[in-house]
Amino acid sequence: MRQCDILLHAAVIVTQDAQRRVLEDASLAVERGLVAEVGPRADLTARWRPTRELDLGRALLLPGLVNAHTHAAMTLLRGLADDMPLMDWLNQRIFPVEQKLTPEMVRLGCLLGYAEMLRTGTTACMDMYLFEESVLQAAQEAGLRCTGGEAVFAFPSAACAGPEAALEATRALAAACEGQDRLRAAVNPHSVYTTTPEILAACRDLAAELHLPLHIHLAETPTETQLCVGAQGLRPVAYCERLGLLDLPCTLAHVVDVTPRELDLLARKGAAVAHNPSSNMKLASGAAPVAAMLERGMAVGLGTDGAASNNRLNMFTEMGRAALLHKLTGHDPTLLPAGQALDMATLGGAAALHDPRLGALAPGMAADCVALDLDAPNLLPLYNPVSQLVYAATGMETRLTMVGGEILYQDGRFTRFDYPALCAAVRDMRRHILRAAGI
Numbered sequence: 348m349r350q351c352d353i354l355l356h357a358a359v360i361v362t363q364d365a366q367r368r369v370l371e372d373a374s375l376a377v378e379r380g381l382v383a384e385v386g387p388r389a390d391l392t393a394r395w396r397p398t399r400e401l402d403l404g405r406a407l408l409l410p411g412l413v414n415a416h417t418h419a420a421m422t423l424l425r426g427l428a429d430d431m432p433l434m435d436w437l438n439q440r441i442f443p444v445e446q447k448l449t450p451e452m453v454r455l456g457c458l459l460g461y462a463e464m465l466r467t468g469t470t471a472c473m474d475m476y477l478f479e480e481s482v483l484q485a486a487q488e489a490g491l492r493c494t495g496g497e498a499v500f501a502f503p504s505a506a507c508a509g510p511e512a513a514l515e516a517t518r519a520l521a522a523a524c525e526g527q528d529r530l531r532a533a534v535n536p537h538s539v540y541t542t543t544p545e546i547l548a549a550c551r552d553l554a555a556e557l558h559l560p561l562h563i564h565l566a567e568t569p570t571e572t573q574l575c576v577g578a579q580g581l582r583p584v585a586y587c588e589r590l591g592l593l594d595l596p597c598t599l600a601h602v603v604d605v606t607p608r609e610l611d612l613l614a615r616k617g618a619a620v621a622h623n624p625s626s627n628m629k630l631a632s633g634a635a636p637v638a639a640m641l642e643r644g645m646a647v648g649l650g651t652d653g654a655a656s657n658n659r660l661n662m663f664t665e666m667g668r669a670a671l672l673h674k675l676t677g678h679d680p681t682l683l684p685a686g687q688a689l690d691m692a693t694l695g696g697a698a699a700l701h702d703p704r705l706g707a708l709a710p711g712m713a714a715d716c717v718a719l720d721l722d723a724p725n726l727l728p729l730y731n732p733v734s735q736l737v738y739a740a741t742g743m744e745t746r747l748t749m750v751g752g753e754i755l756y757q758d759g760r761f762t763r764f765d766y767p768a769l770c771a772a773v774r775d776m777r778r779h780i781l782r783a784a785g786i
Contacts, residue, residue: 352752353377353714354397356388357408358721359732363693363707367686369732375408377714380528380751385708403718406746407732409689410708411470411715412662413696416562416600416621416650418476419460419485419493420453423773423780424655433568433630440784441655445477447783448505452776453478457485459773460660462766465491465756467661467742468717470749473598473621473650473700475535475562477506479520483530490755490763492715494700496520496535496562499550501542510546514553521557528751531702532557533598538564539583540574547590560596560701563587566609567601568632584609593618598699600650602640603633610636614643619699622691624669625659626652634676637669638683646698649691663742666692670737685737718747 353376360373362385374391376383384391421441428440453476464472471492474482479497486493497507497516507513514534521532534554536542542550554561566572566583575583584605587593593616600621602613613620622635640647649665651657666688673683697706704713719726719736723744726735748756755762 348396349383349394351376351378351383351395351397352399354391354395354400355408355716355718356400356402357406357718358404359407359729360385360708361407361409361689361732361736362709363410363689364709373408375708375714375716377752380714380753382708382710382712382714384710403747405721406718407721407726407736408708408716408718409736410693410706411717411748411750412468412692413648413700413705414464414469414472414651414660414662415598415619415648415696415699416623416652417460417472417474417660418653419464419472419474419482419660420448420456420476421653421655422460422463422660423452423456423776424653425658427655427780427784429629429658431630433632434570436630436656444780444783446505448477450478450481450506452779454481454485455769455772455776457482458489458764458769460654461485461489461491462761462764462769463654463660464662465489465748465761466745467663468719468745468748469660469662470715470717471696471700471702471705473533473562475537477504479506479516479535480523483520483524486530488764489761490529490753491750492529492700492702492705494531494533494560494702496533496559499534499536499542499546501546510542510549514549517553518557521559531700533560533562535562538567538571539579539586540571544579544590547587547592551591551595554595560598561592562598563592563600565599565602566604567627569604572604582609584612588612588616596701598701600652601627601632601635603627603635605636607639610639610643610645614640614645617646619646619648619701621648621650621699622669623650623652624665624672626656628668628672630656634672637673638677641687646695647691648696648699649688661742662692663736663740666737685731685734688737689733713750714752715750717745717749719744720746
């Protein structure tokens with residue numbers, strides 16, 4: 348028999364491997380943070396001698412979900428400004444409060460966001476925000492995977508006096524992430540309408556120099572397109588292509604207001620898209636042409652965006668809403684079936700994070716997984732596990748969340764941080780946020 352660190356047993360395992368196997372009465376062997384084997388329980392029990400054995404009973408085990416675009420610290424702004432158009436929401440409510448944020452506020456907001464993610468089955472995310480050092484510090488505290496970089500604007504932020512300082516902060520983050528298994532850096536120009544051609548060129552050059560992905564909000568609304576055409580004479584996709592941004596490994600958040608020809612270009616360039624259905628619906632930004640992206644073979648992940656425009660950081664919510672949204676807008680109940688929605692939340696998210704270790708439970712992949720309670724009323728009876736995950740699960744059925752073979756959440760308890768103390772600190776922080784908002 349071979350030795351492994353952990354042997355997990357579950358009633359059902361949805362592997363998301365190349366064959367999309369769904370196994371009953373199955374087991375998962377974990378060794379040195381990686382999946383060693385997944386298969387029938389009887390076979391693995393005979394082959395592996397674990398240091399720890401965990402029988403999850405009536406549970407469904409699946410790969411950890413990947414949040415392809417978020418602003419985790421914005422949990423502190425959840426519910427602060429609702430039912431507003433994007434540009435009014437940003438300029439009148441969000442940006443003014445963000446100018447008064449501190450590193451500790453950002454750390455607390457992120458830790459709360461990561462608690463929500465872990466509680467609802469997310470094990471990795473791609474973040475863009477201010478004081479990103481605090482964002483990654485909170486990710487290290489919580490234990491989940493995070494790819495992040497300082498948001499780059501043409502104007503000063505609470506964290507940086509200008510774009511040069513934001514890029515230097517990103518360079519420092521990249522150095523700090525070297526050798527880290529769970530933390531990675533990205534270059535994060537905020538958008539085409541909050542930067543200049545010179546700033547975007549500097550972002551491109553830093554990403555190329557440090558071999559980092561580039562992460563940007565792009566083509567989110569028709570208003571953004573109008574601003575870009577007015578300022579640069581080009582639509583957002585063409586503008587970024589002219590500047591060479593699309594020649595890098597890049598993740599484009601939203602991609603709502605695009606033409607078929609622009610999608611052809613993005614597909615040729617190999618750009619990954621982070622689709623944010625809840626945020627796009629709430630802000631009435633529009634519906635991204637996801638079916639057309641998938642037809643072109645594009646990598647499409649799912650993101651929550653920030654909790655101020657969603658207002659959840661729950662990837663089960665995003666799977667269900669994505670599937671329903673595109674059936675409605677396409678007038679076709681066969682569009683974006685459950686399997687594709689789950690692919691977007693797992694393998695598509697891995698592609699958006701440019702991390703091929705994620706998204707599936709297969710030998711050599713990261714041992715990032717989530718177990719749901721199959722005795723939850725909304726998960727009974729069980730006929731099709733994948734459909735149940737997308738259309739019936741809420742994420743609150745999560746019993747266990749594991750990253751790299753380490754249990755970070757189990758049956759109501761977070762293993763790395765004091766959740767009641769975090770709740771008390773966030774409640775206290777609410778008063779500071781209300782003052783900053785002038786409320």
